[in-house]
Amino acid sequence: MSWLHLIILLPFIFAIFVPFFYKYLPRIHTGWFVFVVPVALFAYLLSYIPLIARGQTSYETVNWIPSLGINFTAYVDGLSLIFGLLISGVGALVVLYSVYYMAKEREALHNFYVYLLMFMGAMMGLVFSDNIIVLYLFWELTSVSSFLLIAYWYQRKQSRYGAQKSMLITIFGGLSMLAGFIMLSIITDTYSIREMLGQVDQIAAHGLFVPAMILILLGAFTKSAQFPFHIWLPDAMEAPTPVSAYLHSATMVKAGIYLVARFTAIFGGSVEWFWIVSTIGIVTLIWGSVFAVKQTDLKALLAYSTISQLGMIMSLLGLGSAALYFGYGNESAMYTTAILAAVFHLINHSTFKGSLFMVVGIVDHETGTRDIRRLGGLMTIMPISFTIALIGSFSMAGLPPFNGFLSKEMFFTGVLNASELNIFQMETWGILFPIIAWVASVFTFIYSMILVFKTFTGTYQPKKLEKEAHEAPIGMLIPPIVLASLVVLFFFFPNILSKNLLEPAMAAILPSFIEAGGGFDVKIYAWHGWNTELFMTIGVVAFGSLLFVSLKKWSWLYGVMPEQLTLNHAYDLGLEKVEKASHGITAFHMTGFIRDYLLYIFGFIVVVLGGAVVMLQGFSYDPSGNAPVSVYEVVLVAVMVVAAIGVLIAKSRLTAIVAVGVLGYMVALMFVNFRAPDLALTQLVVETVTVALFLLCFYHLPKFKKEESGVRFRAANLVISLGVGTVVTLIALSAQGARVFEPISTYFEDSYELAGARNMVNAILVDFRGFDTLLEVLVLSIAGLGVYTLIKLRLAGRDNE
């Protein structure tokens, strides 16, 4: 157990104490105690920066299940450190924000902070895990804690709906990811990602390469809300705003990005990976940005914007993986820009999206609504919030002087580079990437403007608001101010970031480049001359402004698409149909009638045993060992057949009972004939008792609806019963002719010497196999006591008396 492990598990350990703080120190907001945790994590992780910046990595192992090779290995490299800093840094700000957002008196804070800490710990574990099984464990923990956080206000129907939806989708992805992990471990015979990196060639040559890749990508796409799995994210906005800011903008939705980045080193360079990741990413980008413009709820707008930005990062990771195809060299250097853009935008997005969510939370908190149609004119009332929103939105739109501009420019460089690729059929389709990227950026620009101007400019409509609008308390403003200052800071000093974090992260994503002796020399400049990217940005601003101004004239286009064709509708309908279908199937075969279940059981016997006899050609009849048939046996069998048919066709029950008795006595006679006196004696007495009991039951049948009709004829029953009879007969005939071993009865024939008993049957019952007898006696006792209790114990009747 090293410090690193302790720091990862600290949120879990601390979560145990949160309810005590809540209960015994009610005067202090519980959030203040929790605030210590992310701050400590952040401070500790900062101490890794010098090590990482030197290009070194560090790992620590704690044995968990060493016999299975499952150990908690914490691994710190550039990529995981970036995520770790984001999780703890944004986490600290979110906790601070929530102290002012969540009212101490009204909210169940102990639940909130326990879930939040659980999530934080899970996320830390996820990004630092080297062992894929441990990674999966933390992955599912994030799903569970996110589920709990979305449904935090569980009294609301929409919260429960959103929580269920996100749970179903992310768990579906998580399970497929587990399957992919297991395939990977089958290929490489290890659970460690670092060890897998040494076997990249074997993995690529293996038959399970593509299935494992697709399954792992399913996990990443569902978690990161990629098309078409993005539908859970807008519904997850029912969570409290700190949760939305933390989980659904900065951390959890980036777990999929992390996974893709982490596995780029293993799967990257293949054509499938390149196309799947970049296509899904670019589709998500355009889809999310187009639909964000439609939203009237600020949080829904931000949700779609998050989807779109995640798609952008995803497509960059996909396009950048082409660098691995070329290997280290001058040619690939230009494609690594895409990877750099992805990592850089990942950080930028966390900063501006986090601050935007917090601002929206402030607006919601201070005015009582998030609906754009009711908001307006808040600029003068809430000047600080307005400034933060302006910085965040402009950064999101990709305008200088904010960090979004830098990553947006790099994004354009990445897609332009990719369109010039001459591998993977990019010659024909590559040109689509810059076009889509540009269109999506135009829409991004539009919704960023909507977010700022529809909320803060225009006319103030106090009548539509639930509360009198006013500026938020300072504590609520500090976290977004910190994030917004980072947005500006990263624009002016991007190279602090690039030297210390981005280069190691790229080394982690493309480790083969480091092995080849190369390094990354990343320099980010705000001004890089009059090039295509800049003209594209100018075009985005020009077209975006035009479309934003004329928004009212063309927004009717969104109404064209019918509700039935949306993905949400498909999801709801699918869920409903699955439930209906499974209910239908169950209702169809689970009829509640024993006769139907018996039909299934006997039908199954006929199909399986009969099928086995036919398929294995097991039927063989060998009459050579048979004893001669005597006339007594013929007569007995004839009587038995008559009696058996009599049972079936009897019109009254009494006849059937008597016929059953005849059958039983005939069996006793058979025993006599086959020289089994003990059996004959017992059979006679037992048969008498049984018939007497049958008569008893018959006598007590209720008078009402007493049917004196025979057995009703059903064709299916006839077929099944004939089938069972035939199959059993065939098997019995085949079995008796195929005796493989000598019977062991010769041993028992010495019973007088062995057990002092001339009656061999009795010797077997009480001596040789006395244990069976003991248990049969026990069975009899239980049956007797059962009858006794059934009759004597009448709980239902007691109330009536």
Added chain:
Amino acid sequence: MKTNNVLLHTLSRVVTLIILIFSVYLFFAGHNNPGGGFIGGLMTASALMLMYLTFDFSKIKKALPINFTSFIAAGLLFAIGTGFASTLFGFPYLTQFFDYYQLPILGEVELTTALPFDLGVYLVVVGIALTIILTIAEDDK
């Protein structure tokens, strides 16, 4: 008018005795001839049943104040206990022993541990049969 079953009563007294003796014979004969604890127990039960059928239930209850459920417990104890007896001497569970002894009057007699085991079976069967039948019979809705 109440029917007078003098004939039945008189006959039953004799027949019951015969059946009881026969059942005991079956029980002891089991080791070397057809018979044994199970059929012996059923025979005893049927002899007692005959008494119940012939005479009134309450009368027999007064004459034979036995709770037959305790027969089950006793029988099980005998059967299980016989098994444990052999373990006391270091033999596996339910190992049976037999030997021949010269007894006064009876002459050479074979004694075997299978007998108490069979006695257990006998008692359980008597207990069960009578418990079931008497419970059903007493069940007057």
